[in-house]
Amino acid sequence: MTMTAMTMPTTPPANPAILPGRGGFFGGLSDTFWRRPKLFLFLMLAPPLLWLGVIYIGSLFALLLQSFFSIDEFSGLIVREFTLSTYAELLRPSNFDIILRTVIMAALVTITSAVVAFPIAYYAARYARGKWKAFFYLGIMLPLWSSYLVKVYAWKLILAKEGILTWAFAKLHLTWLLDGILALPVVGGNSLSISYIGTYLVFVYVWLPYMILPTQAALERVPGNLIEASSDLGATPNQTFRHVLLPLALPGIIAGSIFTFSLTLGDYIIPQIVGSSRLFIGQAVYAQQGTAGNVPLAAAFSVVPIVIMAIYLWIAKKKGAFDAL
Amino acid sequence: MKPAVQFENVSRHFGVVRAVDAVDLKIEPGEFYAMLGPSGSGKTTCLRLIAGFEQPSGGHIEIFGETAEGVPPYRRNVNTVFQDYALFPHLNILDNVAYGMMVRGIGKAERHRAADEALELVKLPGYGARKPGQLSGGQRQRVALARALVNKPKVLLLDEPLGALDLKLREQMQEELKSLQRALGITFIFVTHDQSEALSMADRVAVFNNGGIVQEGTPQDIYNRPRTRFVADFVGSSNVIAPEVMKSLGGEHRWASLRPEAIRLATEGGVSATVAATSFLGAGTRITAEVNGTRLHVMVPAGEANLAVGTPVRLDWSASEVHYMDGAA
Numbered sequence: 001m002t003m004t005a006m007t008m009p010t011t012p013p014a015n016p017a018i019l020p021g022r023g024g025f026f027g028g029l030s031d032t033f034w035r036r037p038k039l040f041l042f043l044m045l046a047p048p049l050l051w052l053g054v055i056y057i058g059s060l061f062a063l064l065l066q067s068f069f070s071i072d073e074f075s076g077l078i079v080r081e082f083t084l085s086t087y088a089e090l091l092r093p094s095n096f097d098i099i100l101r102t103v104i105m106a107a108l109v110t111i112t113s114a115v116v117a118f119p120i121a122y123y124a125a126r127y128a129r130g131k132w133k134a135f136f137y138l139g140i141m142l143p144l145w146s147s148y149l150v151k152v153y154a155w156k157l158i159l160a161k162e163g164i165l166t167w168a169f170a171k172l173h174l175t176w177l178l179d180g181i182l183a184l185p186v187v188g189g190n191s192l193s194i195s196y197i198g199t200y201l202v203f204v205y206v207w208l209p210y211m212i213l214p215t216q217a218a219l220e221r222v223p224g225n226l227i228e229a230s231s232d233l234g235a236t237p238n239q240t241f242r243h244v245l246l247p248l249a250l251p252g253i254i255a256g257s258i259f260t261f262s263l264t265l266g267d268y269i270i271p272q273i274v275g276s277s278r279l280f281i282g283q284a285v286y287a288q289q290g291t292a293g294n295v296p297l298a299a300a301f302s303v304v305p306i307v308i309m310a311i312y313l314w315i316a317k318k319k320g321a322f323d324a325l
Numbered sequence: 326m327k328p329a330v331q332f333e334n335v336s337r338h339f340g341v342v343r344a345v346d347a348v349d350l351k352i353e354p355g356e357f358y359a360m361l362g363p364s365g366s367g368k369t370t371c372l373r374l375i376a377g378f379e380q381p382s383g384g385h386i387e388i389f390g391e392t393a394e395g396v397p398p399y400r401r402n403v404n405t406v407f408q409d410y411a412l413f414p415h416l417n418i419l420d421n422v423a424y425g426m427m428v429r430g431i432g433k434a435e436r437h438r439a440a441d442e443a444l445e446l447v448k449l450p451g452y453g454a455r456k457p458g459q460l461s462g463g464q465r466q467r468v469a470l471a472r473a474l475v476n477k478p479k480v481l482l483l484d485e486p487l488g489a490l491d492l493k494l495r496e497q498m499q500e501e502l503k504s505l506q507r508a509l510g511i512t513f514i515f516v517t518h519d520q521s522e523a524l525s526m527a528d529r530v531a532v533f534n535n536g537g538i539v540q541e542g543t544p545q546d547i548y549n550r551p552r553t554r555f556v557a558d559f560v561g562s563s564n565v566i567a568p569e570v571m572k573s574l575g576g577e578h579r580w581a582s583l584r585p586e587a588i589r590l591a592t593e594g595g596v597s598a599t600v601a602a603t604s605f606l607g608a609g610t611r612i613t614a615e616v617n618g619t620r621l622h623v624m625v626p627a628g629e630a631n632l633a634v635g636t637p638v639r640l641d642w643s644a645s646e647v648h649y650m651d652g653a654a
Contacts, residue, residue, distance in 0.1 A: 228411070229405070229413070232404060243428070247415045
């Protein structure tokens with residue numbers, strides 16, 4: 001007892017069970033947030049949700065609302081009355097052609113991107129290590145660092161009649177092949193830079209990284225021993241690809257295809273610079289809301305990619321593309 | 326009859342690392358064979374050489390008399406139970422088990438029936454519709470076993486299959502694996518770093534160290550007559566006694582092992598020692614006694630003695646219980 005009294009005077013113990021508060025504004029704040037985690041979450045999410053909800057989604061809805069208005073043929077003024085006539089206009093052959101052309105292009109670009117991206121993503125996820133992995137990321141990201149417009153104009157030069165591609169074909173004595181390709185109906189043209197093939201090549205080039213990265217991320221998550229297990233159970237490499245690798249990578253490929261598909265559906269610069277003069281959805285929106293001043297029709301056009309993407313994702317979900325998630 | 330698996334001077338080198346170095350082994354059909362060793366000793370690489378996931382850098386491998394080099398895993402009638410089970414997460418349990426039959430082109434009805442039977446064999450009837458993620462570790466382990474066994478492999482490879490299970494479940498699975506192996510008559514090759522698991526389950530044990538087999542024999546052999554100091558250290562709770570100490574205790578000037586059960590507390594004779602620690606193990610008490618600067622474990626039956634630390638005791642054993650061995654690590 002006396003010992004305790006001597007060594008433990010009235011000052012607080014040096015090593016208390018409950019430590020004093022840190023004090024100050026931030027100390028108090030930390031304690032409050034710890035006791036009320038939901039408040040913290042609310043304060044964290046409120047600003048971005050406000051941005052997303054009001055400025056982002058809100059303006060989108062304002063746009064969509066426009067698509068249910070119509071334009072007065074004579075005065076060119078917007079009639080603010082609910083109508084579906086603008087949507088009916090989309091079905092007119094000249095407008096419907098634009099939609100069809102864009103969807104086919106987007107589908108082809110997406111399929112090609114997926115096919116080209118898979119081996120690259122597979123290599124990066126399975127084999128590349130250390131320095132090679134860094135090299136892979138650099139190789140994929142490097143094109144994204146330069147301006148989109150610069151890249152598209154560079155491609156216009158590459159694909160032009162006087163461009164390096166024509167020259168390379170000539171040097172390889174393959175001019176006949178290039179001429180043959182350009183002679184193809186619909187997709188051909190005077191030169192690659194003013195043909196559908198040119199537009200397609202540039203689209204694939206520009207969107208490819210957006211397919212590679214999610215595919216690679218999905219493949220990265222497939223444990224290597226599942227491949228071994230499949231092989232161990234008697235599956236040939238081809239069967240392992242079909243029954244194990246592809247189903248497990250599919251969510252990544254679908255994620256990539258959302259990028260490539262929707263970006264192609266909405267783009268209006270590439271088909272304007274490289275390609276035939278026939279319009280794509282993006283260009284139609286641009287023309288309708290700008291020079292033509294038909295905002296309702298522009299809005300109706302911009303609803304098309306949204307609806308197509310919704311249908312696409314719904315089908316993908318039905319087919320079980322996200323089962324492995 | 327041809328051996329189920331035969332290694333002739335087999336090596337597998339990864340750069341300068343000799344994961345498996347000049348291994349010879351012969352595993353008989355129907356045998357329950359354990360490869361025991363610390364991590365990095367080459368036992369798992371040996372298993373992967375048999376499965377075909379690795380190709381040997383040198384030497385010759387035969388499976389039931391047929392050359393295995395250059396044969397891909399999918400052409401080997403050998404199945405593996407993986408350490409972390411490697412169940413396909415996107416397939417339900419039934420399709421996981423039926424996978425091997427599916428890739429061989431067996432019809433849906435037939436393969437699902439066989440898969441159902443296999444699930445019954447591992448005591449998981451009615452689990453077919455679930456996904457692997459919904460099962461516990463022990464259940465997944467059984468599914469992995471069913472998925473391998475349903476293909477009726479000539480050799481079943483098990484890579485530390487019980488490592489992730491808790492003690493109770495592990496003991497139960499050990500018994501079940503053993504009786505399953507007896508019932509099916511399939512050659513089981515089992516990799517483990519757990520010596521008690523290897524000793525209790527296997528017909529024959531190979532102790533691995535540094536890419537080679539140090540000793541091969543029945544569990545009794547390995548336990549009672551370890552060939553080297555490494556085996557005695559790794560396999561047993563045996564006392565490993567240095568040559569100088571053994572000489573001072575009245576033995577030969579050689580490395581020796583002495584089982585704790587072989588030492589008894591004596592009232593006179595023997596050597597004098599001091600109790601350094603005791604631990605109660607239920608069925609018995611293990612006394613750690615200090616003799617001539619060395620600590621010896623002594624196992625006494627429960628209730629025989631309740632000795633405080635520091636008590637002087639006398640230890641005795643018969644000279645025939647001392648097993649002399651090679652000092653190599």
